[in-house]
Amino acid sequence: MPLELYYFLSITAVNILLSWALYLPYRVAHLHFITVANMAISGYAAAWLVMSLHVPFGWALLAGFVLGGLIGWLVSLFIGDAPTFAVVIVGFTFIFIARTVIENTPAVGGSMGIFGLPNIGGSPETHRATIMAILAAMLLLVGFLLHRFEHSRLGRAASAIFVDKDLAASLGVDIRGLGRLLQTVSCTIAGGTGVLYGFIYKSFHLDFFTFGLVGIAMTIIFVGGYSTPWGTVVLAPILYGVPLLFPPAIQEWRIVIYGAALVLVLVLKPEGFVTRRFVVSVESFLSGATRKKR
Amino acid sequence: MKKILGFLIAAALLLSVVGCQQPAPKEWDIPFLNSLTGAIASIGEYLEWGAERAAKEINDAGGIKGKPVKIVPVDTALDPQKGSTEMARLVKNTLVALGPVPEPVIMAAMPIAVEAGMPSITASTSLEYAQKFFPWTVSWLPSTQDRLAPLVAAWAKQFGDMKQVVQFVENYGPWPGMADAHAAGLAGLGIKMLDKVEVPSDAVTFGPLVVKALSEKPDGIVFACKPASAAKLIKELKSRGWKKMDHLLLFSSADAPDLYTTGGKDLDGAQIYNYINPDIDNPRWDAFKKAYGDAHGGQEPPSLSTNYYDAVYMIKDAIEKTGVTGLPGKLKQERKMIADYMANVQGFHGIMFDWDMKDGVPTNKPSFIFKIQDAKKVLVQEVK
Amino acid sequence: MMQELIAQVVNGLSLGSIYVLLVTGFNLLLLVAMIIHFSYPQVVVFSMYVSWVVLRLTGDNLLLGVLAGVVSSVVINLLSAPLFQKVMQKRGEVDINATMVLSMGIGMIITDVLSHSFNEGLPVAFPDSLSSNTPIVRLGLISIQTGQVWSLGVGIVAVALFFLLLYRTRPGRAFRAIAEDPNGARLVGIPLLRTGLYSYALTGVLGGIIAVLLAMLLGSATPGLGEQVAHKVLAVSIIAGLGNLVGGLVVGLLLGVLEAIVQGYVSGSWSNAIAFVIMLVVILVRPKGLFGTRL
16 A cells, blocks of 8 residues: 555544544534544553563553543543533543643653654564554444444434433433443543544654544534534544645645634534435435345 | 466566566655744754755756756645655655654654655754654754753853853744753753743743743743744833843744744843854855845844754765765655764755764754844853 | 733733723624634734835825724625625525624635735734833833723723623614514614625724734734734633623733733743633533623
């Protein structure tokens, strides 16, 4: 695989996973920015395990997932059913705390960062193949779980909470329990994604995990469509890939274009480009086609 | 079957020979991975300007080995995602590159250049970052410990009343390490280094930090923080009655246009150290200064503006003195030749002075202490 | 020791007055238009830049500079009003959340435009006639400047005035009525368009005044200044109780003093983390804010 294609695909996969991690709690109206902090915490922790304790990458990745999930679960005990804005502030808080702790911890390179992460499997080729394989597996697994979730009672319960919490509660939906579950799963995905993100670059720097990353993920979700997980899959490669093809004069205004896209879509097409109705019609078309074949 | 196999082998051989004999390109393209948009776009602009200026001079003088040189700007927008993808695209065919800028993009993109064995000159970062990617880059700055300690000591020696010093430090990249080197220089003179005052990177007001510093009753103050923060700290110090302006020393990373646009006249009298001297008398530098002023409304060239100018000339020297041809078939070998040349170049003619490199580190670049007057630097002393 | 503490409290009140001003504007938009304008600080910073441009063009004519700041803020508010109104047509919680995301988009645009198109992305400095750093009172480490007094004074007066306007006058009640239930407001005879425009214009005027005060207090502005404080402004508003003007005043000042004390006595690089942890604890204990939501 050409090198630039590898970077394009692997970073796009990271952006999709991050966006899914944000999408999942947003199903119950929680904008959970803690995901970005968790990417940094798990990523740095895994890098430290590999570099300082010589733990094999697989175990470090697992530790990243577990750490992310653990933080997410602990926090969710307090904010499983909190109002949206409280969840937003908790996310910002964790980003500030994670940055401060990391930049003051010499064991993870402090303000300098972590350099020279080793190739997984010994050679650059196996490194890239492994990263791509894990990312592909994660995309398939998380995508499958999201698909199942959307068609489950839990998914419908989440939709009810999103539209009207009081109504959902009166229907017997466990708002706190579902909030906790989605926040924990979201943070678990983010933890693993953070580990992979750093290992793609073979280094960690605090500025890999900025509020800018939150902005990218938000644009992907809201322009792609926040009512299904599939808009993210369409928009992540477009948002990252198309500007790479722009002439420099237009590239210069990339962030303005992102911002304008976000504003225009929210105003003109509030559900984003890939809507729930569109997904349902595609699904019914596909199931009809399958039935005809039979 | 044998005939087909024979034909295929012959075709493959022919193709490989043709491949080796691909003609050298008609110009020397040097991509420059730079932050031309985003938060540090203003810095990216003058880094780019310096590189373009060198290319223009070289082309006016006949190019490199008779072929023109072209700087190809590649915007990484301060984004590691973009930086790594752009670097991955470039390493396929590029002989040598400039950048990336700044540290987060360097850390995301330089491992790709290292793996591909392509030299890329990161002339705007410190040795601490550059050395992680040796031999595929060189450091533009000497060792922090070796150079900064004597510099700060030379500043303190000017004054007999310097007994204790406080330092403002921002936790960014190599700056805490630079602050440690400052402290070591002062300790060597028996000057007491008081508590570090940590400057939050998103500080809006600076009163609390200045009160903390002044409550320690320092005789002098060293600044190792962002240019705009340093300027605001100095304004705040002055408003609280600080008079001994020459007892303030700013580190080299603060020597950027933000410092002067934010600080204005309030900076007058403060001292600053750096590695270039804008007052030297040399026709090449005079022409550079004039051209920069013409293109930037009369401004003085910022201290980093010459780095990539010199880097382009170093690439020119490497190509001319090692016999690099630019033939695609010799890409791997010629990249190595350029990297080796740059790592140990002797007597390189920089725009301000000549210098040598040893294993990728400059050995004899001078350093200077200046006094700031009317947003300009006036030489106080050269520090050997 | 005592002098240092007093100096740090004064510094804290000065920093807190910035939060108070911004959170008052933020809360006002919430009360009169029901929008979460997360990027309100970016709009204010944009007005600071417009002021700076006019000051430069007119040879530091203060009156024109101040007017330009106010007018630009009103114009931005009026231009963005239809966007926000379209997004939150149904007045549901989901729609109010969407206004926050819309505001983030506007913030991205403003910050990037400022870093491209003004002073080559470099910080802009305001003239001494507007932002003199000569103190009016200086006693050892304690120093009080004109900008600090104005910011704090205007912050307190603005909170009092808007509180009275919104809760004690007919036009104020009309603003809140159309924010909460436009159809109901129309039924009782409130002219929707005119009152809506007034409410956005009013918050715009406040934004412009804040821009001028920040120019006086800080003396300079950077493209990223709005982003730097936006998270804290939102945090202050939530901790005080969304839409609670008096709560915003108290919590804004407290946060400023807390940060000053942490920076002065504990650690500068940990000040954000410590401030946010304390705020986090408050949110976890009282999710509706210390003073209660006033929506």
